[in-house]
Amino acid sequence: MNSYIKIIEKPKLRKPVMVVGLPGVGNVGRVAAGYMVAELRMKKMAELYSPHFLHLVVVEEGDTIRLLRCDFYYIKGKKSDIVVLTGDTQSVTTEGHYEFCESVLEYAKKLGVKDIITIGGFSDGKAPQEPRVIGAADSKATKKKYEKHKIDFGKDHPIGTIVGASGMLAGMAERYGMSGLVLMGETMGMPFVMDPKAADRTLHSLIRILGISLDLGKLENTVKELEDRLKKTEEIHKNLLKDVTKSKDDVRYIG
Amino acid sequence: MNSYIKIIEKPKLRKPVMVVGLPGVGNVGRVAAGYMVAELRMKKMAELYSPHFLHLVVVEEGDTIRLLRCDFYYIKGKKSDIVVLTGDTQSVTTEGHYEFCESVLEYAKKLGVKDIITIGGFSDGKAPQEPRVIGAADSKATKKKYEKHKIDFGKDHPIGTIVGASGMLAGMAERYGMSGLVLMGETMGMPFVMDPKAADRTLHSLIRILGISLDLGKLENTVKELEDRLKKTEEIHKNLLKDVTKSKDDVRYIG
Amino acid sequence: MNSYIKIIEKPKLRKPVMVVGLPGVGNVGRVAAGYMVAELRMKKMAELYSPHFLHLVVVEEGDTIRLLRCDFYYIKGKKSDIVVLTGDTQSVTTEGHYEFCESVLEYAKKLGVKDIITIGGFSDGKAPQEPRVIGAADSKATKKKYEKHKIDFGKDHPIGTIVGASGMLAGMAERYGMSGLVLMGETMGMPFVMDPKAADRTLHSLIRILGISLDLGKLENTVKELEDRLKKTEEIHKNLLKDVTKSKDDVRYIG
Amino acid sequence: MNSYIKIIEKPKLRKPVMVVGLPGVGNVGRVAAGYMVAELRMKKMAELYSPHFLHLVVVEEGDTIRLLRCDFYYIKGKKSDIVVLTGDTQSVTTEGHYEFCESVLEYAKKLGVKDIITIGGFSDGKAPQEPRVIGAADSKATKKKYEKHKIDFGKDHPIGTIVGASGMLAGMAERYGMSGLVLMGETMGMPFVMDPKAADRTLHSLIRILGISLDLGKLENTVKELEDRLKKTEEIHKNLLKDVTKSKDDVRYIG
Helix, strand or coil: CCCEEEECCCCCCCCCEEEEECCCHHHHHHHHHHHHHHHCCCEEEEEEECCCCCCEEEEECCCEEEECCEEEEEECCCCCCEEEEEECCCCCCHHHHHHHHHHHHHHHHHCCCCEEEEEEEECCCCCCCCCCEEEEECCHHHHHHHHCCCCECCCCCCCCEEECHHHHHHHHHHHHCCEEEEEEEECCCCCCCCCHHHHHHHHHHHHHHHCCCCCHHHHHHHHHHHHHHHHHHHHHHHHHHHHHHCCCCCCCEEC | CCCEEEECCCCCCCCCEEEEECCCHHHHHHHHHHHHHHHCCCEEEEEEECCCCCCEEEEECCCEEEECCEEEEEECCCCCCEEEEEECCCCCCHHHHHHHHHHHHHHHHHCCCCEEEEEEEECCCCCCCCCCEEEEECCHHHHHHHHCCCCECCCCCCCCEEECHHHHHHHHHHHHCCEEEEEEEECCCCCCCCCHHHHHHHHHHHHHHHCCCCCHHHHHHHHHHHHHHHHHHHHHHHHHHHHHHCCCCCCCEEC | CCCEEEECCCCCCCCCEEEEECCCHHHHHHHHHHHHHHHCCCEEEEEEECCCCCCEEEEECCCEEEECCEEEEEECCCCCCEEEEEECCCCCCHHHHHHHHHHHHHHHHHCCCCEEEEEEEECCCCCCCCCCEEEEECCHHHHHHHHCCCCECCCCCCCCEEECHHHHHHHHHHHHCCEEEEEEEECCCCCCCCCHHHHHHHHHHHHHHHCCCCCCCCHHHHHHHHHHHHHHHHHHHHHHHHHHHCCCCCCCEEC | CCCEEEECCCCCCCCCEEEEECCCHHHHHHHHHHHHHHHCCCEEEEEEECCCCCCEEEEECCCEEEECCEEEEEECCCCCCEEEEEECCCCCCHHHHHHHHHHHHHHHHHHCCCEEEEEEEECCCCCCCCCCEEEEECCHHHHHHHHCCCCECCCCCCCCEEECHHHHHHHHHHHHCCEEEEEEEECCCCCCCCCHHHHHHHHHHHHHHHCCCCCHHHHHHHHHHHHHHHHHHHHHHHHHHHHHHCCCCCCCEEC
């Protein structure tokens, strides 16, 4: 039962950086990645379908259906080429999460990706006064590489474990010859409310890392436009995530 | 763990249309497909068994047992040949739904099927005054193709997602070189009560699409005869569907 | 993830009949099969281990451990050779039940088995006044074959579905070129209490079918001796079966 | 979906004994194995990653992430070489437990391992007055082999079944040409509180068996140092174990 990647275009990319933003706490990653794709007018290169996604189709515009999926986009840049992975959902089962990550990383390897940066949100249940963006790397070497971009590898945060694809993709990157970084935007206390401000803050960090110019002025407006589309699967994700978290008191971050 | 298709007959079919009616909300699809098979005296061509169906056998006539299964029937027509898939059940697990759909579509491809039409029911929890039949297509091109048959691709309905094989078979059709259409009959408020009138309405739409003649006068009687047989697995499906829906507030349609 | 059959002996058997008695309602099948093995001094020929059995070992005699397993025994007879399958448990998952049955039937086919008879219990929640033994066959032809042995293929019983390996093995037998019969002994109202009398009654039917002589006088004593050993996994099975049945009101038989 | 073993070093070992200590009741096995690795300064030779472990990464030192994993360590000894397997977690699903054990045993076979000793804890819900270390062997021959080391193969203990990898690895050892022993330290009544004293007692038994010298004086201090690291996944294990045990009244030991 393997995920299936439908190739749409095969662009020539020079050691692209791969940015991942999937649904999760505050939808931070999904919103940040979605905004990048829209604002940079990135082109879709592939779609990933998986037997580990929920067994349903989404009805769009009231008349068209499609399976849940994740999409790969690309853009050629001055400093480096960028691939973005974003999408509707994460896997449903434990084993499914591993298979999904392996499928993504195998494809990324074929594209020549050397560095993966995943974006997520975290919350300790309280409204933060000065919300942070915290980084976690797959090795001290990776950490060193990103410290120069002023990423906060803070020690006094409450994150003990990172559940889901954001953490796992970064954690499995090394096996595929890549480095992995997780960028986590602190969100408001309510764990399932969309938080565009946290997306904004992680995008600021990402802009520094990627050396790209990206106008963040339209973010809140874009989020409002996206909200309707996001809402459809939102409820599903909330329930999926609740299932994962309900019995685990100390898991505060889901990416 | 793959589904197993037992071939009974290998008729020569010219680009047949495949109609799918499986258990679901109001049993709309199953009743409609079952009536078509009985009234058109379609011939059985194959049986599908799956490790993703519940681990039980049904006792028939008090003395004979059989595994849960789905059946393929066919009839040669003037305008086009027709294949009908109907059966006892849907898959139990998320992954099982994907495997089932892939098995069905691979077989359909071998038969030369180019168009799949799945039938289901939907309910928004209220008794509708003028119950509708709503279509959802796998692409705007497919939508165009069916609009001429007066299918209502209404925008102001509450269907955000379609859970189960009806939606997925239509949504996955394109990968197998086919078009996919879902026909959903609006049912009464009570989600698990069989609704022959909704089946009747979807069959009216289907008659127009397929260009066949089908006497719908005996539908209610046939349903009464079927009811006893359906009841046996009814309870099981109710529970299966409850499991899928219980934690998902906004999922209103199950096909 | 396939079941693993450890071969202990390869006896030459002439079209043996295979009798299956696994844990279930009233432990009817397990007790009947266990008594046959003990009383006829059948020889063990193979052990089946499965990744679909619970992930635990049983501690025997306080000092030795072993995985959960099922055992195949044989005896050469005048009329026909007999193979008995009995064991600790059934599978945990839906898919596991199918894989287990396929593994058993593939092995049975290699042994030249042509007929499978599975033994189980059923209960409609009340204490029966004249408890019955009811048969269910995988076809009318199989039914005919066993009617001459005075099996009651009664129509007025409450069994709508048979959950688990007993029903499935009989239901899948035809695919492997065998016939399948389920013999169900009616048990007391309390669904999880061991019922040696129901085992006794099904053994009476089995004696007629197999044309063997088997002294049933020691059954109750043997059950008492077995009880301690059975108790260990009993609790586990109760819980497994509860999980399967708790949400299915009309499923009255589990074999 | 197979576990993946990353080889770090390929030492030449002479028929090494393999000691296994994974998370479980009182964390007895994990603490004992962890202390052995630290105190004997054993070298890491391999890491095992599995799709059957929870889908999360652990954040270490606040800035680095890694997947859940188990580690193999080795040391060359006078009497015999020793391999220790310890780690963060056990599998999540029933099937996953079997796959994990098969992966471990296949690797152990390649290393030439002939004897496996797994360490765990057990509790009957009361605080024991004179806590015991009880052995359970995979055969009477294995029992005999260890009796000379004063292992208590007591008959009057409450252990009916052993859930998880400790029992299963020992129970499956024979299939891979090895002997299997489970050493269980009795712990305090509270099932999920770490119990270094039980670890101490099992280590005393292990020292006799392996013929090694190991200073146990620092155990309690080391445990305190380990506690912080253990705490991170502790909560997860508690919940995993609760799931397995909650519906099984008579299962008292989890290894």
